[in-house]
Amino acid sequence: MSKSKTAPAAPPAMTTPAQLERLGAHLRKLRLLKSGERLEALLQEAAAHELPYAEFLEQVLGEEVAAKTSKNIAMRTAMARFPFVKPLETFDFAYQPSIDKRQLLTLASCHFIEHGDNVIVLGPPGVGKTHLAVSLGLKAIEAGYRVLFTTAASLIEKLTKANAEGRLEEKLKLYTAPRLLIIDEIGYLPIDRVGANLFFQLISRRYERGPMILTSNQSFGAWGEVFGDRVIATAILDRLLHHAVTMNIRGNSYRLKDKLTAGLVRSHEDNASQPGGEI
Numbered sequence: 001m002s003k004s005k006t007a008p009a010a011p012p013a014m015t016t017p018a019q020l021e022r023l024g025a026h027l028r029k030l031r032l033l034k035s036g037e038r039l040e041a042l043l044q045e046a047a048a049h050e051l052p053y054a055e056f057l058e059q060v061l062g063e064e065v066a067a068k069t070s071k072n073i074a075m076r077t078a079m080a081r082f083p084f085v086k087p088l089e090t091f092d093f094a095y096q097p098s099i100d101k102r103q104l105l106t107l108a109s110c111h112f113i114e115h116g117d118n119v120i121v122l123g124p125p126g127v128g129k130t131h132l133a134v135s136l137g138l139k140a141i142e143a144g145y146r147v148l149f150t151t152a153a154s155l156i157e158k159l160t161k162a163n164a165e166g167r168l169e170e171k172l173k174l175y176t177a178p179r180l181l182i183i184d185e186i187g188y189l190p191i192d193r194v195g196a197n198l199f200f201q202l203i204s205r206r207y208e209r210g211p212m213i214l215t216s217n218q219s220f221g222a223w224g225e226v227f228g229d230r231v232i233a234t235a236i237l238d239r240l241l242h243h244a245v246t247m248n249i250r251g252n253s254y255r256l257k258d259k260l261t262a263g264l265v266r267s268h269e270d271n272a273s274q275p276g277g278e279i
């Protein structure tokens with residue numbers, strides 16, 4: 001009796017230890033680490049389900065791409081130096097009705113970065129300015145951009161120090177290199193003349209090249225006082241606002257959410273009706 005030429009579906013045992021060893025070495029050399037880890041399990045699954053060759057290859061490469069993408073996102077998130085990591089999905093829009101949710105979801109698609117537009121978020125303390133800036137920064141990272149977060153105070157301190165040490169150019173490059181720069185808390189700390197000048201230099205460098213997200217507790221009209229110089233503040237705003245989306249958040253501090261509910265503090269609306277109560 002002649003032997004049939006068609007062999008039965010290959011069981012997992014058909015992969016010899018030597019073959020596994022060689023495959024593992026190839027994957028390590030190609031830095032396909034996830035595939036290296038999962039190789040045996042994937043081969044067993046493929047054999048058990050008799051997967052077509054293309055489907056098997058798609059599964060292996062798909063898992064590798066997903067692993068590399070999430071590693072890359074985690075690395076760029078760490079490099080962005082966010083004060084906290086809170087995705088947009090954790091933002092409670094119902095608590096802050098003055099925010100146009102549709103506008104924010106449009107911003108989350110990151111077209112503003114492609115177009116080189118700035119986003120400026122204004123509002124009193126605790127309304128979610130930093131949260132939204134971080135959330136948009138995370139969306140930018142997911143979309144493949146490099147992002148850097150800083151507060152205005154830290155930025156100016158670093159530029160001032162670098163300037164005094166003759167390393168200003170180097171430091172300015174650090175803040176111009178990331179595709180998206182987030183400058184948080186403009187207006188909380190006074191800025192001296194040198195600081196305002198250095199801030200202006202950075203804004204000029206990024207103007208029409210690198211998009212930014214800026215947050216402030218002060219209206220644009222008060223930026224003259226923030227920068228201690230009306231002329232510089234006007235020049236800064238002129239460049240920032242040329243291509244910009246401004247979001248004005250009016251509402252209660254999320255930090256006081258529970259106290260407001262318990263009636264321990266007055267709401268923003270109640271304060272606004274008092275003389276001098278509006279922020």
Ligand SMILES: Nc1ncnc2c1ncn2[C@@H]1O[C@H](COP(=O)(O)OP(=O)(O)OP(=O)(O)O)[C@@H](O)[C@H]1O
Pocket residue numbers: 086090091092093095096123124125126127128129130131132185217254255
């Ligand atoms: N609408 C919201 N939904 C969920 N969490 C929120 C919301 N608004 C603010 N928070 C949370 O409340 C805290 C304060 O918000 P955030 O730091 O963004 O405020 P801010 O406007 O930047 O205030 P400040 O001007 O004092 O810096 C954060 O922990 C933030 O995640």
Ligand SMILES: [Mg+2]
Pocket residue numbers: 129130131184185
């Ligand atoms: Mg903040």
